[in-house]
Amino acid sequence: MSLLAEHRGLLDSLATRGRLRTLQPVAGVDFASNDYLGIAGSDLLRGIAAEALARGARPGAGAARLLRGNDAEFAALEREAAAHFGSGAALYMANGYVANLAIFSALPQTRDLVVHDALIHASAIDGMRLSGAAARAFAHNDVQAAADLIAGWRAEGGRGHVWIAAESLYSMEGDLAPLADLCALAVATDAFLIVDEAHATGIWGPEGRGLSARWAAEERLVSLHTCGKALGVSGALVCAAPALCEVMVNRARGFIYSTAPSPLNAAMVRGVLAHLAHDGSRRTALLDRIARAGELAARYGLAASGTQILPVPVGEDHLALRIAGGLQAQGFDIRAIRAPTVPKGTERLRLSLTLNPADDELAAAFAALDLALRAEGLR
Numbered sequence: 001m002s003l004l005a006e007h008r009g010l011l012d013s014l015a016t017r018g019r020l021r022t023l024q025p026v027a028g029v030d031f032a033s034n035d036y037l038g039i040a041g042s043d044l045l046r047g048i049a050a051e052a053l054a055r056g057a058r059p060g061a062g063a064a065r066l067l068r069g070n071d072a073e074f075a076a077l078e079r080e081a082a083a084h085f086g087s088g089a090a091l092y093m094a095n096g097y098v099a100n101l102a103i104f105s106a107l108p109q110t111r112d113l114v115v116h117d118a119l120i121h122a123s124a125i126d127g128m129r130l131s132g133a134a135a136r137a138f139a140h141n142d143v144q145a146a147a148d149l150i151a152g153w154r155a156e157g158g159r160g161h162v163w164i165a166a167e168s169l170y171s172m173e174g175d176l177a178p179l180a181d182l183c184a185l186a187v188a189t190d191a192f193l194i195v196d197e198a199h200a201t202g203i204w205g206p207e208g209r210g211l212s213a214r215w216a217a218e219e220r221l222v223s224l225h226t227c228g229k230a231l232g233v234s235g236a237l238v239c240a241a242p243a244l245c246e247v248m249v250n251r252a253r254g255f256i257y258s259t260a261p262s263p264l265n266a267a268m269v270r271g272v273l274a275h276l277a278h279d280g281s282r283r284t285a286l287l288d289r290i291a292r293a294g295e296l297a298a299r300y301g302l303a304a305s306g307t308q309i310l311p312v313p314v315g316e317d318h319l320a321l322r323i324a325g326g327l328q329a330q331g332f333d334i335r336a337i338r339a340p341t342v343p344k345g346t347e348r349l350r351l352s353l354t355l356n357p358a359d360d361e362l363a364a365a366f367a368a369l370d371l372a373l374r375a376e377g378l379r
Contacts, residue, residue, distance in 0.1 A: 018317030019338055028333035030356040031365055036308050037282040038355030039232025039272060048271030049264065057267040066249070069260035072296070077266040078237070081211055084273050085209055085225060086216030087239035091248055092269075094261045096198050096226040097123040097237035102252030103194060103222060105130035106245060108200075111160030111256055115149045117141065117177065119170055121196055122341075130253075134158070140173075143181040149187050161192035169199040169210035170367035172342050172350065174305030176211065178203075194222045199309065202230030204352065208276060208283050208295055231276075233268045235261050293353050296363060299377065300370040310351040311337075314378065320347045323372050332365045 013018040039045050053059075063069035074092050081090040093099045104127025108114050112133040116124065119140045128135040134153070138145035150162055164186050166177045181196065186193040197210040205213040208230070215221045219241040228234040238248065248255060276283070286308060294304035302312060314320040320336035327334045327349075337350045349369070357365070373379045 015303060018321055026333075028328055028331045029361045029365065030333055030354055032333045032335045033197070033354060033356070034229035034354060035232055035274075035356060036286055036352070037232065039230070039282070042232065044275065045232055045268060045272065048268050048275075052264055052267035052271065059340055060321065063260065064256065065260045065342060066256060066257060071260065071263035071266070073263040073266040073270070074260070074314060077270050080273060081225070081237045082239060082364060083150075084277060085223065085239045086213060087223065087241075088217070088219065089219075089240060089245040090244040090346065091240075091245040091255075092261065093236050093238065093240045093255055094258060095228065095234060096121075096196075096224065096236040097126075098210050098254040098258065099224050099226075099238050100124045100196065101127040102248045103224065103238060104128045106134035106248045106251035106252070107192075107222070109160060110162050111158075113150065113153045113158055113160065114163045115146050116165035117167065117170075119173065120165055120167055121171065121198070121228070123134055124165060124194075124196065125130045133160070133163070140170075141175070141178055142257070143178055143185055146182070147185055147189070150185075150191070153362050155360040162189055162262055163194055164189075164191050165194040167196040169197075169204060169307055169309070171309065172337060172348070173197050174307045174309030174311055176247045176307070179215075183212075183221075184357055186220055192220050192222060194224075196224045198224065198226040198229060198236075199307075201225040202276060203283055203286060203308065207280060227265075227269045227272075231269060233272060234265050235269060237269075247321055282355060286353070289355065293351075293362065293366075296366040300366055302366075302369075310353065310354040312349040312351065312373070314347050314349060315345060317325045317347050319376060320349060323376060326372050327365075327368055330368050332361075332368055334365070334369070 045131045057073055061069040063080060077092050078090040100123035104124055108131050110132030113131050114128055114135045116137055117140055118137040136149045139150055164182055166179050166182055183193055195212040200211050202208045205211045210223060212223050222240040225237045227236060290308055299303040324334055324336040334349055338347045
C-alpha cells in the first residue's frame with residue numbers, strides 16, 4: 001500500500017468513527033470562538049491598530065528575536081504586561097501552544113518532577129514530552145492526589161524540583177482549579193506552580209488579571225496569559241521571575257528558532273491591556289451574560305458551569321456532530337467537541353459565551369439547543 005493510500009485509509013477511518021475534522025468557514029451566530037470580550041473584530045481594536053501603525057509599529061518582524069527581530073514593541077509589551085499582571089518579568093511569544101512548549105520543555109530539568117492535572121491543555125503535555133523531567137497526571141482538581149504523587153516520587157528517591165501544573169479555568173469543562181489549595185501544596189512541598197490562565201485572562205480575578213493574580217509576585221509562580229482569547233489579538237505572555245524568563249530565551253527552542261511575532265500584534269496587545277486596565281465595562285457585560293446564561297440553562301434543565309464555557313455532555317461522536325450540524329443549520333455556530341480533545345465517552349457540545357451575540361440570539365440558541373436535545377432523546 002502506498003503512503004498516500006495509507007493516509008486516505010486513516011481519513012476514512014476517522015470519518016467512520018465520527019472523528020474526521022474539517023475546516024469550516026466562519027458562519028452563524030458566535031457560540032464557538034474564544035473572543036469572550038468581543039474585541040477581535042471591534043472598532044476598539046481597529047482604532048488601536050490604526051494608532052500603532054500611525055506611530056510606526058511594524059506589521060512584520062523580519063527575524064527571530066535573538067537575531068534582528070527583537071522590536072522595541074516587544075520590550076514595551078513585556079514591561080507593561082509584567083506590571084499589569086504583577087509578575088517579576090514577562091516574555092511574549094507567538095501563541096499559547098508555543099508558550100506552553102517553552103515553559104514545560106525549558107524550565108523543568110531532567111532530575112525534576114512535573115505533576116499535572118489530567119485535563120491540562122494538550123500543548124502542556126507536548127511540552128512535557130520534550131522535557132527530560134518525569135511527568136505524572138493527577139485526577140482532575142484532586143489536590144490530595146497531586147500531593148500523593150509528590151510524596152511517592154520523593155519516597156522513590158526523587159531529589160529534584162517539583163512543578164505543579166494546572167489551568168485556572170478549564171477550556172472544555174468550564175470549571176475552576178482549586179488554586180489556593182494548589183498554591184498551599186506548592187509551598188508545603190517547595191514546588192513551583194504553573195498556572196495556564198488562557199481562558200481566565202481579561203475576565204476572572206481582580207480586574208481580569210487572572211485567578212492566580214494574588215500570588216503573581218511569588219517567584220514560585222509561572223503564569224501563562226494568552227492574547228488571542230479575551231484580549232482579542234494573538235500571541236501569549238509567560239509571566240514569571242526574571243531568571244525563568246531568561247532561561248526560556250536561552251533554552252526554549254520554539255522561541256529561539258521561530259520568527260518573532262508581528263510587532264503590530266504586540267502593540268495591539270499593549271493597547272488592549274491599557275484599555276482593560278481603566279475600563280471594565282466589557283468584563284462586567286460578560287459576567288452579566290454568564291449570569292443570564294445560567295438562568296437560561298436552569299430553565300432548560302442544563303447544568304451551568306458559572307463561567308463563560310458551558311459544556312453540554314452528549315457522549316458519542318456521531319451524535320455530537322449531528323446535533324451541532326442541526327444547530328449550525330439554524331444559524332447558531334455551536335461545535336461538537338470529540339476525542340482526543342476530550343476523553344472518549346465524554347463527547348459534548350461546547351457553548352462559548354461571548355459578547356458577540358445579541359441578547360435575543362442567546363435566548364434563541366438555548367431554546368434551539370433544548371429542542372435538539374429532546375429530538376435526540378437526551379432530555
